[in-house]
Amino acid sequence: MEWIAKLALLNMLWILFTLSGFLVFGFFPATVALLMVTRDIKRNNSKGIRVSYLQYFVDNFIQVNAYGFFIVTVNICFISLAIKSVNQFSVVFSVLIFVITVLVFLISLYILPVFTHFKASFVNHLKLSMVIALGHPVVSFVLFSLFAINFGIIFHSKILIAFPILFLFFMVSVSAYFATVVLTPVFGKFSRTTDSDMSSVRGVTEV
Numbered sequence: 001m002e003w004i005a006k007l008a009l010l011n012m013l014w015i016l017f018t019l020s021g022f023l024v025f026g027f028f029p030a031t032v033a034l035l036m037v038t039r040d041i042k043r044n045n046s047k048g049i050r051v052s053y054l055q056y057f058v059d060n061f062i063q064v065n066a067y068g069f070f071i072v073t074v075n076i077c078f079i080s081l082a083i084k085s086v087n088q089f090s091v092v093f094s095v096l097i098f099v100i101t102v103l104v105f106l107i108s109l110y111i112l113p114v115f116t117h118f119k120a121s122f123v124n125h126l127k128l129s130m131v132i133a134l135g136h137p138v139v140s141f142v143l144f145s146l147f148a149i150n151f152g153i154i155f156h157s158k159i160l161i162a163f164p165i166l167f168l169f170f171m172v173s174v175s176a177y178f179a180t181v182v183l184t185p186v187f188g189k190f191s192r193t194t195d196s197d198m199s200s201v202r203g204v205t206e207v
Helices: 002-020 027-042 049-059 061-088 091-117 122-135 137-155 157-162 164-187 198-206
Strands: none
Touching: 002 027, 002 049, 002 164, 027 049, 027 061, 027 091, 027 164, 049 061, 061 091, 061 122, 091 122, 091 137, 091 164, 122 137, 137 164
8 A cells, every 4th residue: 555655646746747847848857756766765765755756856857858858859850751761762771760760769768767777978878778778678678568558548538538547646657667677677787877987888788
């Protein structure tokens, strides 16, 4: 019951803070704050869910929005190119663009979780996201599945109408928890990354 209460509270906080940023500016900081608090809870070092959530949201607001808008812009460009390639390019080239688009999207799914676990520059966050996405296909599939399920529920009005409590209290927070559970062992293979220590990340990647 304690876990259920925490997940419900986290979900409500995510909705509240996302709306506080008018969706566009609140979504990414709220998601990162959710992942960070979930990580803290799993490590049993939470200082208080509400206080920690607010602190993470405020401290990372500008940087995470910059990351988020970059992710959205790049993915929109690749998706648009993939759609246009169907009628404008050869089959081989279209397939190549489609594969690259999928890989870019998978790498994008890792950027925010990587941000929550490692201190590094954007370039190194991107490098680490690429390493993990390409080196752990099963984990990538799980992460993509979680995204697809949430995307489908949010944009399928019949599900929300039938189960409004799902979105209000559990959907996003439960997904964040499962993502944390799946990614934590993977992140554990990497030492805490800094701008001056990306060589150690490359070494671990080869393993």
